[in-house]
Amino acid sequence: MGSWTRMAVLLVAVLATATLSTALINELEPGKDWPTRGSVKQPYNQTEALTVPTEAYTSTTELVEETPPNVKDELEEEITILARAAEAGNVKVDYSGAQLWKVSTEKNGVRVILGRLKRRNLISTWAGNQSYVDVLIKPNAMANVTRVFARENISYDIIIDDLQKRINEENPPLDVNEIELQDRRGHRMTWKQYHRLEDIHGFLDYLAKTYPKIVSVNTIGKSYEGKDLKILRISDGNPNNKAVFIDGGIHAREWISPATVTYFINQIAENFDEESDDMKQIDWYFLPVVNPDGYEYTHLVDRLWRKNRKPSFTGRQCFGTDLNRNFGYRWGGKGASNNPCSEIFRGSRSFSEPESRAVSEFIKTSVANFSAYLTYHSYGQYLLYPWGYDNAVPPDHKDLDVVGKSIAEAIExxxxxxxxxxxxxGLLYPASGGSDDWVKAQGVKYTFTIELSDTGRYGFILPTTKIEPVARESLAGLRVLASYVSKL
Ligand SMILES: [Zn+2]
Incomplete structure (x- = not known):
């Protein structure tokens, strides 16, 4: 094929992809009693802003063009050498000998040094706050990084001494009894294992079939690779109900998130009659896996993959956009990267990704009376409210703080x-383009990003024995949220 032909084929492919995703969203067929189009919520009254400048509430599509193309941040993460190898050879990424260090950042200059090591691809960062960062050290960089840390007098603790060993132990197969139970139950979902997408979607369909009076399932769009974005709704059909939107799995490697969200679904759907009036008077919308392509990729190729799987068509050829940097409120600001190879790549423009676009279209066009939005991530054990884009808070931040604290008390x-x-x-660091900021800007009152367990002992590689305890205490927190929603 000549280069012009090749380019034409590529162009056709790009256009086909764009048309496909647009068409799917436009063809969105709401199910029985599901919200329909034409009810776009109004953003906040501009005069209500406290610490936020008024332009914060203007259309973000205008901000897109004004964003300088070279926004760089010291928190920017480079794709790992290992992941590149996996993309080339399609083999499973091996993290043998890789270590997780908890690095204190109290000392001046530590973040700068970490940024430098990251750009040289010697380390990547997992999570952290203003006093420490969890840093993944690749085996071939160990000597180098140890030397730099000694020279600069940077203190650290080794948290995981062989990451691959942890990955191997994380998700063991179910025992015989459990498998037998699975066969009898009519779906394969358990909370004793991290499940593949097929099991999760099968479980949602099972519930809709089993409890047709209160449960329904809808597909709100497709991922880049064409996988369904499946939403499950639980509702008693009362038109006066308020609504709560809950999602999980925006970041592929945070397996505890879809596990927790599906646990909520199971508990509420299976025991609906026994729930409190506060819980029953809410229309619950659950999207357990926002990023199905990335989620499957973490099961099949790279356990630590974070982004979606759409390749970049311009600049350096890399895969994936950080969906939680792609939402269209203050898109392209702090804590997001314009480098397609970065772990926090913001995408080519706001809502450039089919997954984030589908979520936003659904929320924007829904007639559901959304009073709360919870997006589950891991890890660190934080209940975070907006804003994420910069150190500022919305006008009703005191209400959010009160609710957040009572949820935290209930969890504890x-x-x-x-x-x-x-x-x-304020609690972590600025990060623009997050789903929570965008949803809050749509006027949804109780908007929280919840970073589930743990605080760094296992990090993303949380053993399956932790699923039920984490999910159970999180449900206690959700019930407290429901009591506040009912008071609105
Ligand atoms: Zn996350």
């Missing part, structure tokens, strides 16, 4: 985990 009472509550930019 139920299971003992301590959650910190605050604005995401």
């Amino acid at each position: 009472r139920a299971g003992g985990s301590k959650y910190s509550v605050g604005s995401s930019s």
Whole structure:
């Protein structure tokens, strides 16, 4: 094929993809009693802003063009050499000998040094706050990084001494009894294992079939690779109900998130009659896996993959956009990268990704009276409210703080985990383009990003024995949220 032909084929492919995703969203067929189009919620009254400049509430599509093309941040992460190898050879990424270090950042200059090591592709970062960062050290970089840390007098603790060993132990197969139970139950979902997408979707369909009076399932769009974005709704059909939107799995490697969201679904659907009036008077919308392509990729190729799987068509050829940097409120600001190879790549423009676009279209066009939005991530045990894009808070931040703190108390009472509550930019660091900021800007009152367990002992590689305890205490927190929603 000549280069012009090749380019034409590529162009056709790009256009086909664009047309396909647009068409799917436009053809969105709401199910029986599902919200329909034409009810776009109004953003906040501009005069209500406290610390946020008024342009914060203007259309973000205008901001897109004004964003300088070279936004770089010290938190920017490079794709790992290992992941590149996997893309080339399609073999499973092996993390043998890779270590996780907890690095104190109290000392001046540590973040700068970490940024430098990251750009040289010697380390990648997992999570952290203003006093520490969890850093993944690749085996071939160990000596180098150890030397730099010694020279610069940077203190650290080794948290995981062989990451691959942890990955191997994380998700063991179910025992015989459990498998037998699975066969009898009519779906394969358990909370004793991290399941593949097929099991999760099968479980949603099973519930819709089993409880048709209260449960329905809808597909709100397709992922880049064409996988369904499946939403499950639980509702008693009362038109006066308020609505809550809950999603999980925006970041592929945070397996505890879809596990927790499906646990909520199971508990509420299976025991609906026994739930409190507060819980029953809410229309619950659950999207357990926002990023199905990335999620499957973490099962099949790279356990630590974070982004979606759409290749970049311009600049350096890399895969994936960070969906939680792609939402269209203050898109392209701090804590997001314009480098397609970065772990926090914001995408070519706001809502450039089919997954984030489908979520936003659904929320925007829904007639459901959304009063709360919870997006589940891991890890660190934080209850974060907007804003994420910069160190500022919305006008009703005190309400959010009160609710966040009571949710945190309920979680601790139920299971003992301590959650910190605050604005995401204040408690962690600024990150623009997050789903929570965009949803809050649509006027949804109680908007939280929840970073589930743990605080770094296992990090993303949380053993399956932790699923039920984490999910159970999180449900206690959700019930407290429901009580506040009912008071609105
Ligand atoms: Zn996340």
